[in-house]
Amino acid sequence: MFNKKIGIITPWFGQFAGGAELLARGMARELNKRGITTCVFTTTSLSPYDSWWEDHYQPGLYEVEGIQTRRFATEKRREPYDSVISKLSRGRSLSAIEEEAFFNHSINSNDLVQALADYVNDEYELLAVPYFYGLTHSAINQYPNKISLIPCFHNEPQFYWAPTERLLANSRHIFFNSAEEKQLTIRQYGRRIGRSVVESVVTGVGVELPSGNGEIKEKAEPLPERYFVYAGRKERGKNVPLLGEWFLEYTAKYSGSTKLLFIGGGDKSLVPPSDATVDLGFVSEARKLQVLENSLGIINLSENESFSIVIMEGWLCGVPCVVSANCAVTQSHVNRCNGGLFVSGKNEFCEALKYLEDHEAIRHRMGANGRQYLAREFSFDVVLGRYLNELARPKESYG
Amino acid sequence: MHNDTGPNLDVQRLMHEIRSRVASQHHPGEVPNPHAPDTANGNFKHAKHYHVNDLLGFHGEDFVRHAYRVLLDREPDEAGMAHHLDQLASGRFNKIDVLSSLHSSHEGAGQVKLTGLALPAAVRRLGRIPVIGYIIRLVVAIARLPVLIQHQNRFEFYNWSQQQRIIAHQDRQHKELSETLQQISAQILEIMQRATQQQQANELSLRQYEDLIVKYHEFASATEARLAGSDESSLKLNEQISSQAQQVLLHQQLLEQLQQITSEQKTFLDHQQQLGSQIRADLQKADIELLMQERRLTVLLEQVTRNTSTNPSFAEVVASEEEHLLDTLYASFEDQFRGPTEEIRLRLQVYIPILKEAEITDGVLDIGCGRGEWLQLLKSEAIEAQGVDRNRVFIEQCRAAGLNVVENDALVHLRSLPAESLNAVTIFHLVEHLPLEMLIKMLDEILRSLKRGGLLIIETPNPENVIVGSHTFYADPTHRNPIPSQTLQFLLEARGLRTLDVLKLRPREDVKLAGDSELINRFNEYFFSAPDYGIIARKP
Numbered sequence: 001m002f003n004k005k006i007g008i009i010t011p012w013f014g015q016f017a018g019g020a021e022l023l024a025r026g027m028a029r030e031l032n033k034r035g036i037t038t039c040v041f042t043t044t045s046l047s048p049y050d051s052w053w054e055d056h057y058q059p060g061l062y063e064v065e066g067i068q069t070r071r072f073a074t075e076k077r078r079e080p081y082d083s084v085i086s087k088l089s090r091g092r093s094l095s096a097i098e099e100e101a102f103f104n105h106s107i108n109s110n111d112l113v114q115a116l117a118d119y120v121n122d123e124y125e126l127l128a129v130p131y132f133y134g135l136t137h138s139a140i141n142q143y144p145n146k147i148s149l150i151p152c153f154h155n156e157p158q159f160y161w162a163p164t165e166r167l168l169a170n171s172r173h174i175f176f177n178s179a180e181e182k183q184l185t186i187r188q189y190g191r192r193i194g195r196s197v198v199e200s201v202v203t204g205v206g207v208e209l210p211s212g213n214g215e216i217k218e219k220a221e222p223l224p225e226r227y228f229v230y231a232g233r234k235e236r237g238k239n240v241p242l243l244g245e246w247f248l249e250y251t252a253k254y255s256g257s258t259k260l261l262f263i264g265g266g267d268k269s270l271v272p273p274s275d276a277t278v279d280l281g282f283v284s285e286a287r288k289l290q291v292l293e294n295s296l297g298i299i300n301l302s303e304n305e306s307f308s309i310v311i312m313e314g315w316l317c318g319v320p321c322v323v324s325a326n327c328a329v330t331q332s333h334v335n336r337c338n339g340g341l342f343v344s345g346k347n348e349f350c351e352a353l354k355y356l357e358d359h360e361a362i363r364h365r366m367g368a369n370g371r372q373y374l375a376r377e378f379s380f381d382v383v384l385g386r387y388l389n390e391l392a393r394p395k396e397s398y399g
Numbered sequence: 400m401h402n403d404t405g406p407n408l409d410v411q412r413l414m415h416e417i418r419s420r421v422a423s424q425h426h427p428g429e430v431p432n433p434h435a436p437d438t439a440n441g442n443f444k445h446a447k448h449y450h451v452n453d454l455l456g457f458h459g460e461d462f463v464r465h466a467y468r469v470l471l472d473r474e475p476d477e478a479g480m481a482h483h484l485d486q487l488a489s490g491r492f493n494k495i496d497v498l499s500s501l502h503s504s505h506e507g508a509g510q511v512k513l514t515g516l517a518l519p520a521a522v523r524r525l526g527r528i529p530v531i532g533y534i535i536r537l538v539v540a541i542a543r544l545p546v547l548i549q550h551q552n553r554f555e556f557y558n559w560s561q562q563q564r565i566i567a568h569q570d571r572q573h574k575e576l577s578e579t580l581q582q583i584s585a586q587i588l589e590i591m592q593r594a595t596q597q598q599q600a601n602e603l604s605l606r607q608y609e610d611l612i613v614k615y616h617e618f619a620s621a622t623e624a625r626l627a628g629s630d631e632s633s634l635k636l637n638e639q640i641s642s643q644a645q646q647v648l649l650h651q652q653l654l655e656q657l658q659q660i661t662s663e664q665k666t667f668l669d670h671q672q673q674l675g676s677q678i679r680a681d682l683q684k685a686d687i688e689l690l691m692q693e694r695r696l697t698v699l700l701e702q703v704t705r706n707t708s709t710n711p712s713f714a715e716v717v718a719s720e721e722e723h724l725l726d727t728l729y730a731s732f733e734d735q736f737r738g739p740t741e742e743i744r745l746r747l748q749v750y751i752p753i754l755k756e757a758e759i760t761d762g763v764l765d766i767g768c769g770r771g772e773w774l775q776l777l778k779s780e781a782i783e784a785q786g787v788d789r790n791r792v793f794i795e796q797c798r799a800a801g802l803n804v805v806e807n808d809a810l811v812h813l814r815s816l817p818a819e820s821l822n823a824v825t826i827f828h829l830v831e832h833l834p835l836e837m838l839i840k841m842l843d844e845i846l847r848s849l850k851r852g853g854l855l856i857i858e859t860p861n862p863e864n865v866i867v868g869s870h871t872f873y874a875d876p877t878h879r880n881p882i883p884s885q886t887l888q889f890l891l892e893a894r895g896l897r898t899l900d901v902l903k904l905r906p907r908e909d910v911k912l913a914g915d916s917e918l919i920n921r922f923n924e925y926f927f928s929a930p931d932y933g934i935i936a937r938k939p
Contacts, residue, residue, distance in 0.1 A: 079913065079915075080913055083908060083909075086908075087908075087909065095909075098909075334410060335410065335411065338408045338409060338410045339410075340410065341410060341413065341414060341417070342410075342414065345421075347421040347424070348414075348417060348418060348421055351417045351420055351421050352414075352417055355413070355417055362408065362413075365408050366408065366410070369408065
């Protein structure tokens with residue numbers, strides 16, 4: 001029996017719904033449900049799309065969806081971060097000092113790091129997520145071997161910087177979202193960091209449909225008869241412009257009336273203006289499930305995914321997915337469960353969509369395969385079990 | 400349940416099928432158009448009744464061939480084809496004449512009905528009657544003038560658009576070819592490098608492996624021998640163990656030595672490569688210097704031979720040649736202190752938008768063009784420019800790079816140019832080498848040579864940066880004195896130019912001290928502000 005409390009450290013917790021925050025929120029909610037007291041340590045910043053150096057909330061104790069949340073004032077000094085970002089955007093390489101500045105002066109909270117001193121004890125297990133922001137580095141480096149890390153690594157420049165190596169070396173346990181993320185880490189740091197990386201656990205991320213269907217709050221427009229869905233933030237980094245371009249090619253090639261529905265926030269201008277595309281924007285959870293369930297499939301061409309909750313939600317609703325063959329993580333999920341198709345070019349994309357449209361039975365089989373895969377590998381019982389087993393094991397017992 | 404797909408659905412196999420289907424699809428551009436005329440194959444459907452316009456749409460050999468097929472029901476013979484093509488090429492006969500002669504020939508008479516031929520053929524026949532024919536042709540020509548003009552316009556438009564398409568196509572092909580060649584070269588180079596590295600690594604591993612095997616055999620024999628003597632005392636066993644431990648230690652030391660040797664070899668190789676590049680660069684400079692020496696000798700010898708006694712220009716020639724004695728040394732200064740060519744080209748990019756905005760595409764003079772970085776950049780932007788420099792080493796380098804350069808004194812060259820003949824004059828890192836009087840004379844000549852609205856761009860070290868003003872400026876011993884931007888701006892305006900902008904270039908943001916106090920700000924301003932500045936001026 002796990003008899004400690006858990007604290008999750010993450011830069012934003014509240015309205016924003018990015019991958020790392022969804023992970024933190026799901027874990028905290030489900031752990032509390034299972035009788036393990038879990039709280040969240042976060043900053044007073046509203047979201048990554050608002051200022052990281054201004055307090056949107058007052059510091060203090062909050063309750064977010066029933067989860068005890070402690071907010072601490074953000075650091076206000078941002079200048080070095082701006083000059084480093086400017087240099088990065090011009091494609092220059094950074095010095096070691098600038099790499100440090102990138103992490104030290106991105107979102108951070110000295111108050112929060114100091115407050116953790118009261119929780120670094122036998123009563124608590126602390127987890128910090130993700131590696132990309134200064135808060136995680138400051139917390140873990142301040143208390144070496146006391147706080148565990150959920151890095152959410154991607155293959156990107158920051159992954160290779162010296163502060164990332166130090167972060168891994170100072171982490172108590174390391175939890176990976178996917179086997180591909182762990183392989184990437186072993187390739188780069190296995191030799192230098194050693195067993196704590198090689199023997200760390202791949203937990204995955206818990207995904208389950210919310211209990212109870214809920215009510216559709218918004219005035220719901222009727223859905224098109226046949227459509228695919230893109231769910232998530234509309235960003236260039238998620239290859240949304242490419243998706244728009246390829247889908248218009250698909251409708252032009254097969255003269256179909258099939259639509260592409262976008263749900264979620266982000267940059268609306270990335271949705272190509274056409275009769276074939278519909279941007280529903282933010283929708284309630286219940287409406288999202290309705291949209292997914294009635295779709296022909298969910299499409300996600302992003303090449304930078306450390307887990308991809310989005311395609312999991314599609315499988316939860318019993319629909320297949322179409323992903324990029326250039327993303328090791330999503331392609332690997334699809335291969336493991338035979339739950340969709342993966343494409344490496346426009347022509348393959350068009351043929352894959354046409355195939356799914358024309359083969360209803362296979363579409364349903366793929367969706368069902370995905371759902372079974374999630375129940376087997378990523379139900380909260382399974383995922384939290386992996387976390388708790390690992391946390392219960394003292395670090396000295398590796399090997 | 401959807402049992403028809405079975406539980407063993409395999410997306411890998413499905414993707415293979417989908418990819419095969421993609422591969423087998425036709426490219427849209429390759430689908431033949433069933434409505435396109437099949438004139439290339441000469442398939443002109445045979446009938447008994449045509450309109451003259453059916454044939455007038457063809458040109459050249461196609462026209463003659465189709466006229467034969469329609470009117471004579473056969474292929475044209477060689478002589479007939481040549482005869483009619485000659486007639487058409489002469490301009491005195493047109494397609495109506497050819498059709499008329501074939502239609503009314505003995506062979507063609509009555510074979511096929513050709514509507515629309517009779518009237519134009521009759522007019523053409525009347526036109527050949529002396530005197531009256533001329534008047535008829537004149538009247539017809541005047542009556543048809545608007546149509547002819549329309550045809551001419553259409554032809555011109557078609558001709559130009561075709562030419563542009565051909566040029567664009569050629570450009571595209573050329574660009575694609577160059578890119579492909581570059582990619583292939585880079586790939587070949589990379590593959591060769593990888594193969595070499597792999598081979599070296601393999602050889603090293605093999606040697607280490609062989610060494611280890613030999614040592615293992617030695618060790619195994621020794622161990623067997625020791626086992627054979629197992630009756631010996633425990634003291635001896637202890638000795639053996641300690642001996643084995645020493646051997647293991649020895650092996651480890653050997654391995655470490657091997658690693659060290661490998662690393663030393665790598666360092667040595669790198670050093671050799673650097674030396675090689677340096678030697679190549681030095682050889683190139685030595686070649687150019689040799690060329691210069693030969694040239695000076697040739698000039699001197701020619702002059703001595705021609706005018707040993709009377710011609711006073713001998714002394715002038717000697718003096719002129721003496722001025723170039725240090726050309727190579729100055730070129731080396733440039734290499735040492737100005738910075739690598741590629742970096743200078745990148746730095747000068749900042750001025751390209753200024754020329755583009757002023758819509759300048761030619762008439763640019765670069766005074767003191769040096770190694771020609773700016774001229775190269777202008778060439779790549781399709782802006783025609785000429786450089787002038789006195790240093791023969793630079794001139795040879797520029798010419799070797801295919802740049803338009805003149806070896807001359809800048810002032811002499813400017814004076815040789817017609818007034819208002821230049822769109823822009825550029826002077827990079829030259830004014831700090833000149834005495835004030837010469838600079839003013841040069842500005843006056845530039846003002847005279849520039850067209851109204853023409854641009855002058857001057858770049859020079861910025862003494863506002865304390866390190867530049869007190870130290871790096873003097874690294875080049877041919878520099879006279881730094882010129883603050885206010886002074887240069889005053890001189891330009893005093894001689895009649897209008898300053899548009901002063902660009903403070905390349906401040907060292909990356910090394911500035913962090914913080915916002917007055918002391919830090921002042922320190923950053925004095926030590927890390929722009930090391931160079933550029934002035935953009937216009938002739939009003």
